[in-house]
Amino acid sequence: xxxxxxxxxxxxxxxxxxxxxxxxxxxxxxxxxxxxxxxxxxxxxxxxxxxxxxxxxxxxxxxxxxxxxxxxxxxxxxxxxxxxxxxxxxxxxxxxxxxxxxxxxxxxxxxxxxxxxxxxxxxxxxxxxxxxxxxxxxxxxxxxxxxxxxxxxx
Numbered sequence: 603x604x605x606x607x608x609x610x611x612x613x614x615x616x617x618x619x620x621x622x623x624x625x626x627x628x629x630x631x632x633x634x635x636x637x638x639x640x641x642x643x644x645x646x647x648x649x650x651x652x653x654x655x656x657x658x659x660x661x662x663x664x665x666x667x668x669x670x671x672x673x674x675x676x677x678x679x680x681x682x683x684x685x686x687x688x689x690x691x692x693x694x695x696x697x698x699x700x701x702x703x704x705x706x707x708x709x710x711x712x713x714x715x716x717x718x719x720x721x722x723x724x725x726x727x728x729x730x731x732x733x734x735x736x737x738x739x740x741x742x743x744x745x746x747x748x749x750x751x752x753x754x755x756x
Contacts, residue, residue: 657722
């Protein structure tokens with residue numbers, strides 16, 4: 603009888619872990635889609651619909667390259683915040699400030715890295731200030747849209 607109870611407890615723990623992981627990936631995926639869409643809209647508004655040569659797929663439009671870069675940056679940011687940052691010792695007093703500072707910085711670095719992977723000239727063409735501004739705006743905007751509109755509806 604006790605073995606059966608232990609087995610049931612283990613199975614319920616596995617189910618709760620699976621649901622938290624699937625919830626994480628669902629939230630990360632929706633935020634990635636929102637951040638990619640925001641960057642695509644922003645680049646279409648600022649740059650227009652021009653084409654760039656991507657490393658792996660050939661010629662694509664600039665908004666599509668920014669959509670992929672924004673989605674990749676959001677996924678890297680969410681994985682970093684959920685799996686890497688909890689292992690870094692931090693004080694409870696400053697944890698929200700650290701998170702508020704690190705989130706845009708991680709987003710900017712990952713956006714620049716993904717743009718460079720798409721086409722190294724694209725990252726150089728944009729430059730650090732434009733990547734920093736667009737990455738920060740898209741990161742903050744995607745958090746705002748997901749927290750206030752998407753999450754309450756799901």
